[in-house]
Amino acid sequence: MNTRGDNCEPHRPAHPRIFTMCEAGKSDHHSAERCVDFPVSVVLPAGGTGERTGLQTPKQFCTFLGRPLISYTIQAFESMPWIQSIVVAVAKENMDLMTDIIQRFKHRKVRAVPGGSTRHRSICNGVLALGEEERPAVGRPKVVIIHDAVRPFVEEDFLCKIAMAAKEQGAAGAIRPLVSTVIATTSEGYLDHSLERAKYRASEMPQGFTYDVISQAYQRCSESDFEFGTECLHLALQYCGTNAKLIEGPPTLWKVTYKRDLAAAESIIKETLSRSACVITGGLAEAVNLADALRKAVGALDMELDIVPDLMGDNARCLLKEWNFIQVSVSHSCLSEVEAILVALEAENRALLHPVVVIWVHFSRTDELPVSERAPTAITELASTAKHRNILIYGIQLKQSKHWERSASRVAEIASALIRERSPALVGQLLQA
Numbered sequence: 001m002n003t004r005g006d007n008c009e010p011h012r013p014a015h016p017r018i019f020t021m022c023e024a025g026k027s028d029h030h031s032a033e034r035c036v037d038f039p040v041s042v043v044l045p046a047g048g049t050g051e052r053t054g055l056q057t058p059k060q061f062c063t064f065l066g067r068p069l070i071s072y073t074i075q076a077f078e079s080m081p082w083i084q085s086i087v088v089a090v091a092k093e094n095m096d097l098m099t100d101i102i103q104r105f106k107h108r109k110v111r112a113v114p115g116g117s118t119r120h121r122s123i124c125n126g127v128l129a130l131g132e133e134e135r136p137a138v139g140r141p142k143v144v145i146i147h148d149a150v151r152p153f154v155e156e157d158f159l160c161k162i163a164m165a166a167k168e169q170g171a172a173g174a175i176r177p178l179v180s181t182v183i184a185t186t187s188e189g190y191l192d193h194s195l196e197r198a199k200y201r202a203s204e205m206p207q208g209f210t211y212d213v214i215s216q217a218y219q220r221c222s223e224s225d226f227e228f229g230t231e232c233l234h235l236a237l238q239y240c241g242t243n244a245k246l247i248e249g250p251p252t253l254w255k256v257t258y259k260r261d262l263a264a265a266e267s268i269i270k271e272t273l274s275r276s277a278c279v280i281t282g283g284l285a286e287a288v289n290l291a292d293a294l295r296k297a298v299g300a301l302d303m304e305l306d307i308v309p310d311l312m313g314d315n316a317r318c319l320l321k322e323w324n325f326i327q328v329s330v331s332h333s334c335l336s337e338v339e340a341i342l343v344a345l346e347a348e349n350r351a352l353l354h355p356v357v358v359i360w361v362h363f364s365r366t367d368e369l370p371v372s373e374r375a376p377t378a379i380t381e382l383a384s385t386a387k388h389r390n391i392l393i394y395g396i397q398l399k400q401s402k403h404w405e406r407s408a409s410r411v412a413e414i415a416s417a418l419i420r421e422r423s424p425a426l427v428g429q430l431l432q433a
């Protein structure tokens with residue numbers, strides 16, 4: 001609420017504006033839960049236009065592997081059990097889109113509220129919404145985390161530090177070393193002076209505030225702050241006398257700002273999904289030998305393999321943690337083993353947030369016809385239906401040969417490329433190792 005006592009957004013016609021990862025850091029939720037024993041809520045400002053990307057779609061709604069960037073950020077916070085609620089502030093004309101994203105990707109704890117014409121106004125609307133929380137299980141937070149919706153790579157351990165410091169100090173913020181030197185220019189466009197870079201830091205997100213501090217800061221700040229300000233920590237100091245604790249954060253805190261950042265974010269997401277795979281051998285000797293050779297070969301490609309005979313019993317754990325599966329079939333050309341994987345994946349709804357890759361490696365003995373001649377369309381048909389469920393099926397056919405290691409490393413190269421790229425264009429193809 002600003003000085004006039006009304007909402008943050010001044011009464012003027014909505015701007016005709018067009019608006020648009022990750023795995024949270026691999027941290028131990030339990031250690032964070034032990035530290036954060038007070039209610040924490042999150043405000044994700046997502047009401048911007050993304051003009052600096054040069055794209056029509058606001059960057060927070062640009063998709064990576066079929067999912068909008070904002071969904072990766074939401075999922076990162078949702079995966080932290082100690083976060084009680086998330087408010088996303090989006091432009092009024094994107095409220096339906098945001099509601100659809102929340103429903104489609106089954107985001108919990110999240111609700112969308114109208115953003116404002118500036119970032120501060122959007123954040124202020126989010127903070128106000130936390131104060132008016134009606135969901136019974138959600139009380140007023142002790143700490144409010146503010147985090148740009150276009151920073152998808154937030155790490156739980158660091159977020160925990162920010163939340164703890166905010167509780168203790170009233171405010172806390174992430175900082176990073178400056179990459180470029182900051183200079184002041186004259187009105188004629190010449191150098192006035194430069195700042196000593198070592199004395200300065202870049203202010204990043206996440207930031208944390210006690211609810212009282214950030215709500216008071218927005219109640220007291222000026223129209224000029226709302227219109228031109230970019231720093232919540234400044235509002236806390238200026239209007240609440242609260243000096244934020246500054247904590248240097250990891251390099252993953254960067255904000256998607258330019259078009260190149262979208263490509264970087266997609267590359268990081270793909271890399272995160274491609275670090276390991278589960279190889280199912282059926283227990284057959286040739287398949288086990290191939291899997292062992294594959295493990296050596298993919299090791300050189302910075303990938304780990306978990307080799308199991310099936311996905312039953314304890315091995316079913318692979319279904320809950322793997323995004324990539326390699327089914328090795330020896331001789332028989334039916335896809336029943338692949339179909340069994342599909343059934344298991346769908347039972348766990350595993351492909352909701354990320355596309356799951358299933359590679360069928362068909363090993364044929366020297367006296368047998370290759371599967372491309374025996375059942376050329378089998379994989380294409382199965383892959384076509386699975387693709388609609390976000391499961392990408394690829395085939396690699398391998399003929400028994402005396403150059404075992406060479407064949408295995410060829411399969412490894414193809415499989416790791418398919419896993420890394422997750423290309424829809426190659427779905428259903430039967431590639432020759």
Ligand SMILES: Nc1ccn([C@@H]2O[C@H](COP(=O)(O)OP(=O)(O)OP(=O)(O)O)[C@@H](O)[C@H]2O)c(=O)n1
Binds near residue numbers: 115120
């Ligand atoms: N009126 C606004 C403007 C920005 N933001 C959000 O604040 C975050 C950081 O802002 P920025 O990177 O500047 O996003 P945009 O304003 O969309 O980018 P640009 O300046 O290139 O238009 C983004 O998640 C953006 O959606 C917001 O909630 N409301």
Ligand SMILES: O=C(CO)[C@H](O)[C@H](O)COP(=O)(O)O
Binds near residue numbers: 203204
């Ligand atoms: O780091 C920040 C403040 O702490 C904000 O993310 C940054 O100021 C946003 O600026 P812009 O909206 O111009 O990208």
